[in-house]
Amino acid sequence: MTVGYEYVFIALMFGIATGIIGRAKGGSFFVWLIVGSILPGLGLIAVFLMRNEDNEPERQCDNCGKILKLYVQVCPRCGYDLYLPPPEQTRMPPQ
Numbered sequence: 001m002t003v004g005y006e007y008v009f010i011a012l013m014f015g016i017a018t019g020i021i022g023r024a025k026g027g028s029f030f031v032w033l034i035v036g037s038i039l040p041g042l043g044l045i046a047v048f049l050m051r052n053e054d055n056e057p058e059r060q061c062d063n064c065g066k067i068l069k070l071y072v073q074v075c076p077r078c079g080y081d082l083y084l085p086p087p088e089q090t091r092m093p094p095q
């Protein structure tokens with residue numbers, strides 16, 4: 001009984017599926033291709049659970065007013081250090 005070839009084929013199928021979903025969610029196709037190939041099934045579950053970038057809460061930079069994702073810690077426009085704002089200052093992007 002040979003294991004290698006079928007396993008590689010299935011892993012690659014999982015990898016490609018994971019990569020496509022990862023890319024659709026704003027991630028890197030190749031990163032998710034590798035994750036999905038190394039961890040067939042698990043990688044696919046991980047990419048399904050990954051939150052879509054567009055659904056991340058947003059807030060405004062205190063210094064320049066640029067709209068940033070909540071997890072951004074330094075404003076890329078003005079370099080201002082950002083701390084987690086109070087909940088009432090965050091909002092979900094319009095759908």
Ligand SMILES: [Zn+2]
Pocket residue numbers: 061062063064065066075076077078079080
């Ligand atoms: Zn700023």
